[in-house]
Amino acid sequence: MTLTIMRALAVTGALLLTSVAAHAGEIDFERDIAPILEERCSYCHGEDEQESGLRLDRRPHLLRGGDSGLAAIVPGYPEKSYLLDVVSHRDPDVKMPPDEDRIPDEEIALLTRWVQEGAVWPGQMDAELEVETSHWSFQPVVRPEVPQVSGRTSNPVDAFLLHRLAEDDLTYSDSADPRSLLRRASIVLTGLPPTPDETTAFLEAYAKSPEEAYAELVDRLLASPHFGERWAQHWLDVIRWAETNGSEANLYRKNAWIYRDYVVRAFNDDTPYDQFVREQIAGDSLGSGEATGFLVAGPHVPAATVGREPSAIRQARADRMDEVMQTVGASIMGVTIGCARCHNHKFDPISLQDYYALTGVFQDIEFGSRRPELAPEHPRKQRGQTLWREIGTHRKTLRPLGGWEENWGAFRELHFKPVTTAAIRLRFKTVNVSVDELEVFGPDQRGKNLALQRHGTTVSGYPEGGNEGRNPITRLTDGEYGTMAWRAKVDKESEDRPWVRLDFETPVTIERLRLSSNREYYFDTDYLTKKPYLPRYEYDIDVLTEDGEWKPWVGTWFVNRKLNEQHPERKKALAGIQQAIDALEEEGPRPSFIGRFVEPQVTRVLLRGSPENPRDEVMPAGLAVLDGDLGLTSDSSGAERRLAFANWITRPENPLTARVMVNRIWHHVFGRGIVATTSDFGEAGAPPTHPELLDWLAAEFVEPTVSGGTAWSMKGLIRMLVMSEAFRQSSRPREEGIARDAGSALLWRFPPKRVEAEVLRDAILLASGSLDPAIGGRSYRIHNEKATYAQWEVVDNYGPHTWRRMLYQERMRRVDDQMFTAFDFPDCGQVRARRPVSTTPLQALNLLNSDFAVDQARRIAERARSDAGGDLEKAVDRCFELLLSRPPEQDERTVCVELARQEDLSLVCRALMNSNEFAFLP
Incomplete structure (x- = not known):
């Protein structure tokens, strides 16, 4: 009898004994469990071979699990032990061993009891696997x-x-020769070639002392405000920053440029890189709130496109968190974190647990807008405080004269005499009402919305289900702005009108109320100069008295009409408030697409990346291989989580x-x-x-x-x-x-x-003298104002309003600007740490025949003629100096003068714009 047969018989006998012992006392590993693992599992998951990265001959490997990222066993918790799911064939996608070799139920029962009793494995209870790598x-x-x-x-x-x-x-x-060196340094450091005057000055200095001249040049370029513009563009490429969300609707991101300007400023100020990183992750805690635009720079699908199916909403949220992971991983950490979303990373020491622990750090981040938190010395902060004082002064004037209403664009806010009550009722006077959020505030915690469901407030009203039961009234107090609103409509002939009742958990003192119809669109996607349709609903507010009676308290018709008639002096104060509000939106800490905050939820590992398969809870943390324990729990606030991670990653x-x-x-x-x-x-x-x-x-x-x-x-x-x-x-x-x-x-x-698209375009504008050198501010528009599900269309990509650096051109995803996209300008849909360089006929055609190229070539030619005093040969020389930073050689001069005489000097400029010398770093 061979040794193999004898061994098989011995194992079979042990398994028979195991079944007899299944219900007898505590589980004994050697007697009850080892034979099962040896016979059923070790061939594919032993020391020599580990299919799916799973090894079952050592307890520490069981605790870690395989490529799935889930622990094979969790001592004391059979329901969390993925091994039991697999062997019991509860996971429809993974059944091991397969049906024909399925482990008998009595052995599964033994494994379950073993895990329940703590998965005791003699000699290995203290053994641990360190997360390590030699990479x-x-x-x-x-x-x-x-x-x-x-x-x-x-x-x-x-x-x-x-x-x-x-x-x-x-x-x-x-x-390199001094001209080439000057052009190279200028473009690398500022993205702009040198002007003829700068070239002349440098050459003179270089002839006297090359080393000193070059050092002074580098220092001047580093100190230039255009340095920040050039290097900000590199950073924006990596994080896929754009001013639309890239989804089917590809909606606008209002005031997203606030973050772009922060990056320009950070490079110009030489903000230390560790601080730069910390501010972008936790700027709300560090007085640099606009910096968190970094976290929401990637594309996302807005709620309006996702729809109302709960599973679709959960999937969209998981996808948005993955966009944050891609941004953080690619730009700061230089690792492909997203590869661990569904299973352990195939190549790097990043586990499924790591991925979801990292998402736990950013659970309070949602794609959207907020007013940035700014340091006290920030100009916008100071201007905002001045305007708030103006608003306060006008409110003080109005308060003795009764209530009033303010239009904040995104919402209308009704102010009234403070009252303490257990419930309020709003009775609308119109048959149609569409409200996405109803907020109530008191005089003490002025920022606390007392209407929120999480504060114990209940909402009821008529009609509760909204239109045909699809727009329930509970949306009024869920804390979510946008298209998910309460929409109520009653018959015009009916005596009934829509009404809302709020019952507070305990009596509260209130003095303000806000209504909005789609606040998300106003803050996030409406165009900068466009005011949304915000109906001025007329309604009466009743308060519930202690004896259970409803008492009329204030009505919009009363504050907007009756009081204004009774007190004409209100007009000036109301106008002053509105002027200050409008100025605040423009000059203060304006709402910007830099992310909004939500209440962080408990983070769980998702089996195969699906939100429909949540597993074990994980704590917010960094990568385990880099000692990423942050000492956080699921109760830690979002700000705490991100600040701890920011400090960890910049150690x-x-x-x-x-x-x-x-x-x-x-x-x-x-x-x-x-x-x-x-x-x-x-x-x-x-x-x-x-x-x-x-x-x-x-x-x-x-x-x-x-x-x-x-x-x-x-x-x-x-x-x-x-x-x-x-x-x-x-x-x-x-x-x-x-x-x-x-x-x-x-x-x-x-x-x-070859230089980038931006360098080509900016250099042409610089040569013609058209370039507006202003730093920062709103992007210039080359597109139309589109309807929600329409496409962006380029309507003017060369007019005078576009003569700023290309960094300031509205950066729309999935849109061809019909000119410089041909030069590999990224569409911002994917991380672009290194731009591709292609050579296509469209590039030459754009630089020869586009409206921009023809117009700018004509302007360069006119400038050259003017500088040359009408001398054609000198004008040709000037064209070379403006575009190539050098005079022409004699044969070049001869050919170009002849072309200018036969055709036009602008043709010479268009030819130079298409030369390799213009398009490549020397």
């Missing part, structure tokens, strides 16, 4: 020694690069945060990151070409010892890179370099690259 990006940053290289170099960046080049018998190319010990940003900055300076996949530092990403240099830069970024600058200074790091010899090299090809490193990844030359 380089998750290892601590250790500052390496700067290598010694032959020759003198004062910049450590050059030392690392030259050391690596020597391994391939390569070295740097010659220095100097976090190996990803500094590495990712250093690499991102390197990418935008040299055209390619040390890690080419700038938003994926995981196993599926590219390995670093210079790992020691990357770590040295990350360490220097956090704790500058060579530059002596500010910790986490983005400008300081950029200055170090552009001051290097590597950046100042010629971009000309060399045979030996092409042979060994065709992509110039090792930087034996400065890699030539």
Whole structure:
């Protein structure tokens, strides 16, 4: 008899004994459980093979589970143990072993009892599995020694690069000529080429002292307000920021540009990167409320499109949380967190538990608008306080004269004499009513909405179900603004009119009431200059007295008509309030699409990512592999969660945060990151070409010892890179370099690259003298004002109102601007850490024949003629200086003068705009 047969018989005998012992006393692992695991499971889930990443021959592996991300067993909780779901075939998608080999019920009962009794496994009760990985990006940053290289170099960046080049018998190319260097530095740092005057000044200074002239140039460009515009664009690409939501309706995001201006300001002010990150995650706690626009920068499907099906609403919420995960993961952490939404990450040490613990951090974030929390010294904050004082003064005038109504755009607010009551009743005078939210406030906690259901208030009225029972009255006090409203309609001939009753949990003192018909649209999607249709409903308010009688208290008809007739002096105060309200909406901390806050819910792991399959509760936390325990619970407030996470992710010990940003900055300076996949530092990403240099830069970024600058200074790091010899090299090809490193990844030359769409457009406007250099403010519009489910249409993409930097063009998802989209301008639907570079006929056609190109070429030609005093040859020279930052060579001059004589000087400009020299960094 073979050993295999003997072993099989022994196991079979043990299983028979197991069934006999099934109901006898406590479970004994060796007797009752080990034979089941050995016979039924170990072949596919043992030491040698672990299908689906699940290993069942060790207790710690059972506790962790497999690729599903769910624990195979949870001691004491059979109902939470995924192994029991699988072997019992309760999960319709995963049945193991399959039907023909299904484990007998009596063995499943034993496994269930074993888990119920604590899953005791002798010798392994203290064994634990540490979350660990050998992948380089998750290892601590250790500052390496700067290598010694032959020759003198004062910049450590050059030392690392030259050391690596020597391994391939390569070295740097010659220095770039001063004109090329000026143009390169200007575009990399500000996105704008130098003007002719700037070129002349630099060349004169460079001839006297090249090093001093270049250092002064770099410092001037870093100090330019256009620096922030250039580098803000890079950040906005990564987080997919746009001013529409990208859904089927692709609705507008009102005042989203407030966040864009914050990013510009942060780069210009050289806000330390760790602070920059903290503000974008928890700016509401740090006096930088507009910065949280970062969290809602990605696309989303609005509630109106989702519909009313509860499962669809839950799925849409899960999808919005995933958009937040993509934004945070790609931009700050450099990992593909979204891959762990349905199962453990296939490549990186990110589990399903990690994913949902991270979503727990952001459970209070919802896509929408709010007034940003600003520091006391913020100009908008100060202006807002002044206007609020004006409003308070006018209210003080009105209060002795009775109630009044204020129009806040999104809602109307009725003020009246304070009264203490257990219930109020609103009796509408119209047959049609549509109200998304009814709010009631008292004089004490002025921001507390006493009507909310969560405060114990109940709502009733007529008709309770709204129109045909589809628009219930409970929506009035659910705390949600938007299309989910109470819509009531009664017959015109009926004596009945719609009415609402609020019963408070205990008697309260009230003095204000708000009504709105679709506040979400006003705050989130209505155009900046468009006022929504907000009916001025007439209604009477009754209060319930202590003896149970209804007492009339105030009516809108009374405050808006009768009192105004009785007290003509009210008119001035009412007008003053309305003027202050309008100014507050424009000049104060305006409602902006930077996210709104909701009450955070308990976060649960979702089986295969489905909200219909919630499993175990998880606490808000960072990645376990990076010691992400934040000490939070499900009772922690949303602000607490995000602030704790912001502090965790910006710890100097976090190996990803500094590495990712250093690499991102390197990418935008040299055209390619040390890690080419700038938003994926995981196993599926590219390995670093210079790992020691990357770590040295990350360490220097956090704790500058060579530059002596500010910790986490983005400008300081950029200055170090552009001051290097590597950046100042010629971009000309060399045979030996092409042979060994065709992509110039090792930087034996400065890699030539085509400039972005924005640089092309802004450079043309600069050359014609048309560019408006104003920083910040509302985006300029090139589109129509569309109906909800219509499409955006480009109506004017070249008129004078568009002559600002392209950063300020309304950034609409899924819309071709009919000009520079051809140059790979992103549609903001996907993370775009690195823009693609394509070459198509449409590019040349746009720069030759578009209305913008023709109009601007004519303006450049007119400017050149004017500057040249009518001399055609000098005018041609001026066109070259304006567009290419250099005079023409003699043969170029001859050809262009002839073309200008035969046709028009504007044709010369259009030809130069289509040259590689104009479109590529030198």
